[in-house]
Amino acid sequence: MTDKYAQVIQESQLYLDLIAKKELTQEEKDWVVKSTVEAFRDHVNPGFLEYRKSVSTDYTSVEWSDSGSTFTDVYGKEYIDCLGGFGIYNVGHRHPKVIEAVINQLQRQALHSQELLDPLRGFLAKLLAQITPGDLQYAFFVNSGTESVEGALKFARMYTGRRSFIATTRGFHGKSLGSLSATAKGVFRQPFLPLIPGFHHVPYGSADAIEMMLESCAFIGEDVAAVILEPIQGEGGVIVPPDDYLPRVRELCDKYGALLILDEVQTGMGRTGKMFCCEHYNVVPDILCLAKAFGGGVMPIGAFVSRREIWEKLIDNPILHSTTFGGNPVCCAAAIANINVLLSENLPQRAAEAGAYMIGKLKELAAKYPTVVMEVRGKGLMIGIEFVNNELGYAVAKGLFDNGVLVAGTYINSKSIRIEPPLTITREQQDQVIERLDKVLAVVSKMAG
Ligand code: PMP
Numbered sequence: 001m002t003d004k005y006a007q008v009i010q011e012s013q014l015y016l017d018l019i020a021k022k023e024l025t026q027e028e029k030d031w032v033v034k035s036t037v038e039a040f041r042d043h044v045n046p047g048f049l050e051y052r053k054s055v056s057t058d059y060t061s062v063e064w065s066d067s068g069s070t071f072t073d074v075y076g077k078e079y080i081d082c083l084g085g086f087g088i089y090n091v092g093h094r095h096p097k098v099i100e101a102v103i104n105q106l107q108r109q110a111l112h113s114q115e116l117l118d119p120l121r122g123f124l125a126k127l128l129a130q131i132t133p134g135d136l137q138y139a140f141f142v143n144s145g146t147e148s149v150e151g152a153l154k155f156a157r158m159y160t161g162r163r164s165f166i167a168t169t170r171g172f173h174g175k176s177l178g179s180l181s182a183t184a185k186g187v188f189r190q191p192f193l194p195l196i197p198g199f200h201h202v203p204y205g206s207a208d209a210i211e212m213m214l215e216s217c218a219f220i221g222e223d224v225a226a227v228i229l230e231p232i233q234g235e236g237g238v239i240v241p242p243d244d245y246l247p248r249v250r251e252l253c254d255k256y257g258a259l260l261i262l263d264e265v266q267t268g269m270g271r272t273g274k275m276f277c278c279e280h281y282n283v284v285p286d287i288l289c290l291a292k293a294f295g296g297g298v299m300p301i302g303a304f305v306s307r308r309e310i311w312e313k314l315i316d317n318p319i320l321h322s323t324t325f326g327g328n329p330v331c332c333a334a335a336i337a338n339i340n341v342l343l344s345e346n347l348p349q350r351a352a353e354a355g356a357y358m359i360g361k362l363k364e365l366a367a368k369y370p371t372v373v374m375e376v377r378g379k380g381l382m383i384g385i386e387f388v389n390n391e392l393g394y395a396v397a398k399g400l401f402d403n404g405v406l407v408a409g410t411y412i413n414s415k416s417i418r419i420e421p422p423l424t425i426t427r428e429q430q431d432q433v434i435e436r437l438d439k440v441l442a443v444v445s446k447m448a449g
Contacts, residue, residue, distance in 0.1 A: 029074045036062045066093035069425045071406075079401075080429050083408040084420040087234065087266040087382070090293035090351075091341045092424040098296035098337040105333035112329055120332035127339050128305055131275055134284030138311040139303045141327030145265035145291035146174025148302040149228070152261045152287040153178050153196075154321060156226035159310045160259060163197075166213050166227045168204035170236030173228065173263050182228050185235075198222065204233060205241040207248035214256040226259040226286070227252075231277035234266035237416035238384025240377055246281040259286035259310070265302065266382070269293040270342050270423055273352030273380030280379065286310060296338030297422075301331035347423040348380075354425060355380040361434045362419075369441045371448040372396070383419040390415045392448055399440030405433050 018024075024032065040048055064074045069092055072078050081089065091098065105120070112118040125139040142148050157163060167173070167182040174180065175188060181195035189195060200217065202209035210227060217224045227249060233239040253260040262285035267277035271293065274280055278288070287310065291302030314320050325331075342348065359378055362385060366373040375386040387393035393414035397407050408418040421429075 024074065032064075032074050033062050068092045069422045069429055077404065079404050079406045080421070080425075080433055081406055082400075082419045082421045082433060083406045084422055085292070085297065086408055086418075087271055087292045087420050088295075089297040089422045090269050090271060090347065091296055091338055091345070092422040093297060095296060095298070095337070095341055095424075097341050098298045098334050101333040101337035102298055102330055105330050110328070110330050111325070112327075114324065118327070118329055118332075120329045120336065121327040124327070124332045124335050124339075127336060128303060131339060131343075132288055132305050133276060133279055135307050136284065136288055136305045137308050139305045140314075140321065141332070142291070142302045142304070142323055143300050143325055143331075144174070144302055145263075145289070146176045146179045147323070147326070148265060148289040148291050148304045149173045149179035149182065149261075149263060150176055151304045151321060152228070152263075152289050152306075153182070153226070155287060155304070155306060155310055155314075156259045156261060158313050158320075160223075160225045160257070162223045162225035162258075164217050164222045164224045165199050166210055166217075166224055166258070167199055167201050168229050168233075169201050170204055170233055170239060171201070171229060171263075172233070172235035173230075173265075204229070204236065204239060205245055207245055207252065210249055211252050214252060214258065218256060224256060224258040226261045228261040228263060230263045230265075230267060231281070231283075232267050232272060232379060232382055234382070234418070237386065238378050238382055238418055240379055243281070246278060246283040250283045250285075253286075261285060261287045261289065263289045265289055265291045269338070270348035270351050271380055271382050271420070273348060273355055275342070275348050277379070294335055294338065295331055296334045296341065299331040299334035301327070301335050342423075345424070351380040351423040354423070354427075354430065355383065357427070358419065358430055358434075359383060361430070362437075365434065365438055365441060368438075369445045372441055372445050378419075381419070381421060381423055381425070384416050385419065386416045387414070388448065392444060393417055395444045395447060396437070396440055399444060400436060403436040403440060405436050 061073045063071055065072045069081055070078050071081055071093060121141060128139045129137045140151055142151060165182060167184065169184045171182060171184045173182040178196055180189060180192060181199045184201050200213050202213050214224055231246060250260055262278050264276050268290045278285060287304055287306045289304050294303060295301040359376060362376040366376045372388060372392050373385060374388050377384050387396065397409055397414050397417050400407055408420065
């Protein structure tokens with residue numbers, strides 16, 4: 001054996017021993033931090049160390065464990081998680097029922113043969129048909145949000161035979177080439193141009209803008225396959241559209257024969273106070289995209305769900321669209337447990353109540369610090385706080401982090417920060433967040449002058 005491989009065996013064993021450890025000594029903790037920062041610097045991306053600092057706070061902290069609504073760094077400092085993995089941890093961190101399902105499944109079979117019928121994929125698809133609105137019936141499972149959007153876009157073209165799409169400004173749908181074509185942020189798109197042709201972006205929240213684009217596309221002979229949008233924009237800074245937006249877009253799609261793809265990767269699974277955000281508006285999409293919280297905050301799994309007729313060509317040829325790992329048994333076990341927990345613990349309803357409480361308290365703080373906070377908005381526990389400027393938002397996010405609360409900037413910017421805690425967050429934890437935020441705002445408002 002070469003020296004190189006002997007070294008790799010020894011080093012990987014060191015990491016395996018570390019993973020197996022229940023407690024770390026002070027020396028081991030220091031070693032973990034130093035080695036993690038060095039590994040990021042030399043082998044992941046040194047930009048992360050700098051970039052992260054510039055977004056919301058000093059992220060040289062190294063995370064180590066999590067439970068419920070909190071996570072803990074290597075040194076044992078506890079944070080209330082108001083970032084929630086950008087909407088992953090709806091049932092909380094490592095919910096026991098999700099962990100149990102995953103362990104039970106792992107002890108029997110981890111991945112599927114790819115040839116026989118794998119039962120859990122069927123069972124999960126059946127549950128999904130029961131909880132999704134309207135006549136959504138068939139599910140295709142994937143590993144991430146971007147893949148669910150890719151699938152939805154492909155199926156819209158396949159079903160309609162049309163090529164164009166309408167997406168919205170400030171929309172975010174992922175970063176693979178297809179989903180990136182729908183994503184609206186120039187900074188993510190520009191280095192990769194040209195993207196998929198046929199995407200038109202219109203201002204979010206305006207049904208008139210969608211109507212004009214549908215009309216223009218029809219006029220120039222580029223009929224639209226689908227309109228794709230988030231029912232509430234997440235990465236865009238928690239933008240809640242007017243109440244009649246989704247119903248009007250639904251009507252327009254029907255009028256022009258375009259499908260409506262709702263990207264509920266972030267808003268789905270109870271986050272906004274209903275299982276799916278579109279239920280607030282009584283709108284049923286033609287294709288619904290899910291990911292993030294779908295795997296119970298434990299396993300990565302996404303899905304796109306649609307009506308039977310849209311599946312028709314895939315029924316003729318089931319491998320027209322396929323993925324090796326999508327819908328594997330361990331991920332399906334986690335997603336089944338997730339649905340069970342969301343419903344049995346009544347978490348969508350809890351999100352509605354906790355969100356109303358939190359938004360109320362945040363609005364009181366906004367009124368108290370008008371030189372810092374511009375607006376508080378949101379639905380359920382998908383909440384955005386907009387600051388007067390980026391610097392003040394950054395100062396607040398950093399202050400909160402120092403005080404043991406993690407919040408989310410939107411990518412590359414802290415003018416708006418997002419509060420997306422686990423839906424299981426207790427009233428006491430919410431009050432702690434408000435109290436710490438009050439303290440931070442008092443300091444930052446002096447900065448604002
Ligand atoms: N759609 C929406 C609405 C999202 O918020 C995200 C992720 N922020 C995605 C798609 C992409 O998901 P992923 O990062 O899992 O590819």
